[in-house]
Structure formats: structure tokens, C-alpha cells
Amino acid sequence: MSVATALPGLDVERIREDFPILAERVHEKPLVYLDSAASAQKPRVVMDVMARTMEKQYANVHRGLHWLSERCSDAYEGARDRVARFLNAEREEIVFVRNATEAINLVSYTFGHTALEPGNAVAVSQMEHHANLVPWQMLRDARGIELRIVRVTEAGEIDFGDLERVFADRRVKLLAITHMSNVLGTYTPVERLVAFAHAHGAQVLVDGAQAVVHRRVDVRALGVDFYVFSGHKLYGPTGIGVLYGKRTLLQSMPPFLGGGDMIGSVSYERSTWAEPPYRFEAGTPAIVEAIGLGAAIDYIEAIGFDAIATHERVLTDHALRTLSDISGLKIIGNAQDRGGIVAFTLDRIHAHDVATLLDKQGIAVRAGHHCAEPLARRFGVDSTARASFGIYTTRSEIDLLAAGIERLKKVFS
Amino acid sequence: MEDTVEDLYQQLIMERARAPHYAGRLVRIDGEAEGDNPMCGDQVHVMFASGDGDVVQEFAHQTRGCAICIASADLLGDVVLGRHLDEITSTVDAFEEMIRTGTRPTRSEFDKLAAFAGVHAYRSRRRCATLAWQAARSAIIRMMEAHHG
CATH class of the missing domain: 3.90.1150.10 (Aspartate Aminotransferase, domain 1)
Structure with missing residues (x-):
């Protein structure tokens, strides 16, 4: 051996x-591949499922009344069910996006532009990926929302003393924080952070791009309000990512992008929005990639x-x-x-x-x-x-x- | 590794990265420019002295970066000293072309500069080789404009 x-x-x-x-x-x-945190390699089963979908079962989803479209919609929605079980969420709480970056931007443009008001603050940590910093800087500049940075210690851990200082005036309404630093490898104590933020009247978005690869994530047990990750770091394809949002939060949020599939009804004067998750999935989604992500999750969970x-x-x-x-x-x-x-x-x-x-x-x-x-x-x-x-x-x-x-x-x- | 590494980390590059000839500041500066690569934090500051004329008399650089970056800033010094500003811009063009294509120009000043031709194979490292040269071009263009108004 x-x-x-x-x-x-x-x-x-x-x-x-x-x-x-x-x-x-x-x-x-x-090849000695030590760059999985940037993007993971893909198992054969993911490639096979994607190829088989295109060879046997491909059509647009949610549109055609024909057999292929029905089968492809089944597979796409099956992938949503798969992600929901993976995170211990409801299927209506799973929004397919391109990647974790897009998920954070979605929350910033929707929740950030409606639930947050000028004078509120968003807090992030010093160890965020640019994806969980820049969208909040953009929100700050567009909406007069303050952006506060929670320090990390020399060891690379959240400085809880500084966290208390940042939250002291209770103006922070959202804590957006990584679950695992893509530089330091630090896991953040998400349950403790969520309890702290909720006790201070703030909601919590967790960037799970790195952590979801290594540890079981149970969004109910963690108590998070939003959780985001990318498929391509989880041995799945590029172009597909996930936004989990608590059902009541997603229902209260306006659309991110407008277009097909996200509407209730449309007239020349106005439109009504579909219910989540479809409200946030304008246009033809990454169908084959979502199905590939489902296969990647099957593969990972079989390993355990x-x-x-x-x-x-x-x-x-x-x-x-x-x-x-x-x-x-x-x-x-x-x-x-x-x-x-x-x-x-x-x-x-x-x-x-x-x-x-x-x-x-x-x-x-x-x-x-x-x-x-x-x-x-x-x-x-x-x-x-x-x-x-x-x-x-x-x-x-x-x-x-x-x-x-x-x-x-x-x-x- | 020692044999496969030669195309990129040639002896000349390593020597000049370890002990650059032109590192430092000039007392009199007639033209200068900075370049930085935010992707890796590399920073270069090139300085020229040409008196009132168009011939470079002194050169210095302050470079913080990788071996390729430091060595390329330093070898820039070898080709600018004693040369006319307009000649230098054409050498800078040829150097950038060499990094872009991997093909060594036939001009004589490239006897040594050809050491960088191997950087072409590393898309992510090309900027390391050209950072100082791009800064030099901006400095020299400004010097020529100042002289000829």
C-alpha cells in the first residue's frame, strides 16, 4: 500500500x-495540481452527464411543450432539488447563478438596494475575496451605505473584539463574511457569527466558495440568511453557481435582471415578477452546467x-x-x-x-x-x-x- | 529542473536580479516614470538624465518585484546609456515585440536582451518583463516633448 x-x-x-x-x-x-482553490478538476462522471444531456436530452427549459424540453426541465429542476438537499434548504430557496461572485452581486443589487437604507452599514472582514468586498463598495457608493471592515488577528482569525466595536451602534444591517479564507485557509465560526449578528439586528451572507468543498454545509443549522458558492470549485463545471436565500428574504427582494423566465405576466406597460427562485433567473440559464453540478454533488456525497x-x-x-x-x-x-x-x-x-x-x-x-x-x-x-x-x-x-x-x-x- | 529552467531563468537574468548594476536613484533626473502591476504588487521607477540634450547620460531604477522584473529593468540600463531618445523608443518597441512573439530581433543590442525571449511562453509573466520598458517609454516620450515642445 x-x-x-x-x-x-x-x-x-x-x-x-x-x-x-x-x-x-x-x-x-x-502533473501535481495544487490549485484546487482557484478551480477544481472535474471527475469523469460530471463530463459524462453533461455530454449525455447534450446528446440525448437537450432543449430549453420551462418553455417547450415538447418531450425534450420536459425531460431537460426535469433534469434542470432535479439539479435544484439536489442542491437543496445538499444544503438542507427548500428548493424555492436555491437560485442558480453563474458563480459566487454573481450571487453576491445579486444580493447587493436587490436586498442591498431595497432592505438597506442610507445610514445603514454593511460589515465584511479583512480576509474577504474581492468578490465579497467590491460589490459592497459599489453599494456604498450608490446608496450612501457605510462599509465597515472587521479586523483579523495576526493568526488570521476574526477579531471578535473588533467585531463588537463594528456592531456597537447597531447600524450594521448585514454581515457579509467568508466561511473559509481563500488565502489563509481559516474557517470562520459561522454559527457564532450568525448568533452575534442576529442578536445585533443584522442579517448574514456567507461566502462559501471555499468551505463548501471541504465541509458539510447545513444552512438551517448554521442559521445563515444567504449562502453562496460556485460549481467549478466543487468539482463541477464553470458557469454555474448557487445563491441560497431564506424564503421570506427572497420573496421580499426585487428582481436582479429582467427578461424571460423571471416574470409573472408582461404587458407593454408593466410586468409582474415570478416567485423565487425564478424571479432571479432571467434568460436561458446554464442548463447543462446545472445538471453537471448536480452530478458533482452526487459524486462528492458518495465519497462523504x-x-x-x-x-x-x-x-x-x-x-x-x-x-x-x-x-x-x-x-x-x-x-x-x-x-x-x-x-x-x-x-x-x-x-x-x-x-x-x-x-x-x-x-x-x-x-x-x-x-x-x-x-x-x-x-x-x-x-x-x-x-x-x-x-x-x-x-x-x-x-x-x-x-x-x-x-x-x-x-x- | 536545472536544464529545463534555462530558457527562462538564464544566468544573465539571475545575475542581474541578484546584483543589479543600476539600482538606486539619480541625483539629477531629466525624465522618470513609474510602472506597477497591481496583480502582483511589482513596482518599478525608472530615472534618466540627459542634460539638455537627447542622449541618455545616466540611468537608474528602483524595482520591487520578481527576478524577471528586476533583471529586465536593469538590462534596460545597458541599452539606454549613450543613446538617443528616439533610438531608445524603437528598441523598447522591439523588446515588447520580442516578448509578444518570442522571436529575437536581429538588432545588435539584442545579443543580451534575447535572454528574455523565453518569457513569451509564460503569458502571465510577460508583464514582469515589460513593466520597466513601458515606464521607460512614457518617460522618454515626455522628455522628447519637453525638449522639442
């Missing part, structure tokens, strides 16, 4: 066989989040231990509850050089500020290299990363 298959709970070698791209070579080296979480913990512990042993390497963030994302700097070697020299060895990592530029500044760095793990990542790949870093250091010595 190899080291890779000895991980508890998860047969990584068997899982790897489901991902055709992992057999590819890069620069004549076996207990096994996935154990695998992530073992890999993360191994990575933190192995990388910490490299002289000159500094890991950014040190949260107690952290997952499979490790951003680091190397003394006197720029992150771009690190990424290129690892790439030459077949190792794919990301370098830059990872769409969290203010967070990089918070930690006093311009850019970092980032290794991130998925269900197909092995311990030996992390050892290859460590060896690769030692080799590239020689180029700069």
Missing part, C-alpha cells in the same frame, strides 16, 4: 482514476464529507509540518481551525518566480494576491504562493512540493 492510499477514510488512488486530467504531464513531468474532512485535515497537517521545515519559508496565517489552503512566502524569492519554477517541475500553484489584495497588505506582503488541496491530492504530492521548493531555492542561491 502506498503512502497515498494509507490516508484514513478516503481511497485517493481510486479517486484519482476518476479525474482524467491527473494523468496529464506538464513540462514532461507528472466525513472522509473528505479527514483527508483535508491529514493533508493540511502534513503540509504545515513539511513546509515549516523549509528555511526561509513563512506561512501566512496560523488559525486554529484551518483547512487545505496554504499561502507562503520565501525569503528573497518573489512568489511569481516560485510559481514559475514549480511549474517547470510540473507543480501547479497560484501566485499573487489571490483576489484579496487588501489582505496581502494587512499581512505586509505583496504576493504569496499558494498551494491548495482537493480530494485527489496526496501526501506524496505535498512532499513533491517541498522538494520542488528546495530545488528552486538552489536556482536563487
